[in-house]
Amino acid sequence: MLTRIDDLHRPDHYRLDPTDECFFIGEYTAGRGFAHSTTNQLIYNLKKTVDRRGTPEYWHKEEAIRRAGRALSLFLNPEFVRHGTFVPVPPSCVPDDPLYDDRITQVIRQIDPNVDAREIVRQIVSTPGAHLVQVGPALRSSTTTMKSWNRWSNPSRQ
Amino acid sequence: MATAAPLPPTLRAISPLKEMGAYEALWAKSETTFKSLAQKFREFPDRLPSDFVAEYEADYFARLVLGMLRESGIAQFGIRVHRAGEYPHKFRDAEDPVEVLYYRGWWDLVETPSVAVVGTREPSPQAIENTSRIVKLLVNDGYTIASGLARGIDTAAHKAAIESGGKTIAVIGTPLNRIYPKENSLLQENIAEKFLVISQVPVFRYSKQTYTRNRTFFPERNKTMSALTEATIIVEAGRTSGTLIQARAALLQRRKLFILESSFRNPALTWPAELESMGAIRVRTYEDIRKNLRPHADSNR
Numbered sequence: 525m526l527t528r529i530d531d532l533h534r535p536d537h538y539r540l541d542p543t544d545e546c547f548f549i550g551e552y553t554a555g556r557g558f559a560h561s562t563t564n565q566l567i568y569n570l571k572k573t574v575d576r577r578g579t580p581e582y583w584h585k586e587e588a589i590r591r592a593g594r595a596l597s598l599f600l601n602p603e604f605v606r607h608g609t610f611v612p613v614p615p616s617c618v619p620d621d622p623l624y625d626d627r628i629t630q631v632i633r634q635i636d637p638n639v640d641a642r643e644i645v646r647q648i649v650s651t652p653g654a655h656l657v658q659v660g661p662a663l664r665s666s667t668t669t670m671k672s673w674n675r676w677s678n679p680s681r682q
Numbered sequence: 683m684a685t686a687a688p689l690p691p692t693l694r695a696i697s698p699l700k701e702m703g704a705y706e707a708l709w710a711k712s713e714t715t716f717k718s719l720a721q722k723f724r725e726f727p728d729r730l731p732s733d734f735v736a737e738y739e740a741d742y743f744a745r746l747v748l749g750m751l752r753e754s755g756i757a758q759f760g761i762r763v764h765r766a767g768e769y770p771h772k773f774r775d776a777e778d779p780v781e782v783l784y785y786r787g788w789w790d791l792v793e794t795p796s797v798a799v800v801g802t803r804e805p806s807p808q809a810i811e812n813t814s815r816i817v818k819l820l821v822n823d824g825y826t827i828a829s830g831l832a833r834g835i836d837t838a839a840h841k842a843a844i845e846s847g848g849k850t851i852a853v854i855g856t857p858l859n860r861i862y863p864k865e866n867s868l869l870q871e872n873i874a875e876k877f878l879v880i881s882q883v884p885v886f887r888y889s890k891q892t893y894t895r896n897r898t899f900f901p902e903r904n905k906t907m908s909a910l911t912e913a914t915i916i917v918e919a920g921r922t923s924g925t926l927i928q929a930r931a932a933l934l935q936r937r938k939l940f941i942l943e944s945s946f947r948n949p950a951l952t953w954p955a956e957l958e959s960m961g962a963i964r965v966r967t968y969e970d971i972r973k974n975l976r977p978h979a980d981s982n983r
Contacts, residue, residue: 525694525695525696525765525766525767526692526694526695526696526766526767527695527696527697527698527763527766527767528695528696528697530697530698530699530700531699531748532698532699532702532748532760532761533698545691547691547692547695548767549767550767550768551767551768551789553788553790556790560790560793561768561790561793562793563767563768564790599692599693599694599695600691600692600693601689601690601691601692601693603689604689604690604691604692607689608689608691
């Protein structure tokens with residue numbers, strides 16, 4: 525089952541307020557490495573860079589995408605999956621960067637291939653991945669929300 | 683014009699704080715025991731503690747217990763709920779598995795290969811020495827050492843693990859905001875900060891009971907400790923030691939149980955032979971332990 529971010533967790537997420545509804549599958553422990561926990565392994569595999577595509581280790585990334593998608597499809601409301609809109613968290617690189625990685629979009633597609641996923645939050649400048657820096661990147665200055673949703677909307681839902 | 687209510691995005695999600703409040707509310711009823719709770723969840727395996735408690739009641743106890751923990755100086759702690767992420771399936775091997783666990787420290791240690799080292803609160807000097815030696819060898823083989831933070835062997839096991847640069851988990855028989863024995867206050871704090879302290883004991887109920895009634899929580903945590911670990915080692919124990927509860931739990935849960943040879947040599951004790959006939963392993967040298975544990979990635983073997 526998904527876990528809801530409640531008053532117990534919220535102090536760890538200072539940008540959230542009690543009206544935000546946030547859920548998660550597992551907890552990643554920063555700075556403790558791949559082998560630290562099952563969730564750490566999942567996140568490390570998800571974050572394998574796309575320049576390793578074609579190498580044997582890339583299978584682990586694809587498997588992590590499938591696993592994350594499966595976990596979400598078990599816990600999400602099927603009605604929401606049919607009618608809701610999913611906005612993936614953007615990767616750290618801009619879309620024309622060779623390292624651009626749409627892994628979260630791929631995770632969403634695993635929930636249901638016909639899901640309405642819209643990449644309306646995008647990086648405007650490539651930054652180091654959050655897992656590679658001590659302090660997370662300044663989100664507001666490096667991301668933009670696309671003004672026109674229609675550009676990314678699923679034609680079948682028009 | 684009326685607008686449709688937004689679709690809930692999840693089928694069901696667990697709020698750890700709400701479940702903690704519900705767990706405390708269930709325990710606030712004097713007839714509740716670990717056995718009765720486990721039975722309730724066996725009958726209704728898809729339910730959460732909050733399914734058995736009114737929402738206002740769960741909320742009331744969540745706020746109350748949060749306040750009690752904060753008043754005791756516990757600013758940070760975590761809750762693990764059965765069926766939410768990070769609740770390892772191995773805890774379900776306990777005879778009366780717990781639905782809610784409280785913890786302080788690094789929860790991820792529950793995923794490391796671990797061995798419980800337990801025994802009497804009044805050990806002989808030889809038993810203390812044996813504890814220290816075995817723990818150091820286990821640490822060298824990459825095992826996390828679990829114990830119950832009690833006086834005697836438990837304390838020696840935790841200390842030896844820390845001194846030899848290993849990891850340790852304390853599965854305590856009190857709530858997170860209590861320390862027993864008092865002299866282990868610094869040790870408990872140190873383990874909470876650098877390693878992991880786990881408790882299944884309800885904070886409110888414990889605060890309302892006498893010491894005698896609260897003592898019944900100690901053997902219950904032994905069953906959880908056995909479920910957490912892949913083996914239990916009894917260094918030394920008397921005839922009626924709570925350690926024997928863990929020994930029986932380990933066998934019941936199909937975990938390895940090791941008993942040191944010295945206990946077999948004590949003519950006053952019948953339990954070593956009895957447990958050996960049930961599957962316990964007699965330990966003459968450390969090799970008897972090592973060869974019966976599963977090798978793992980961190981091992982120096």
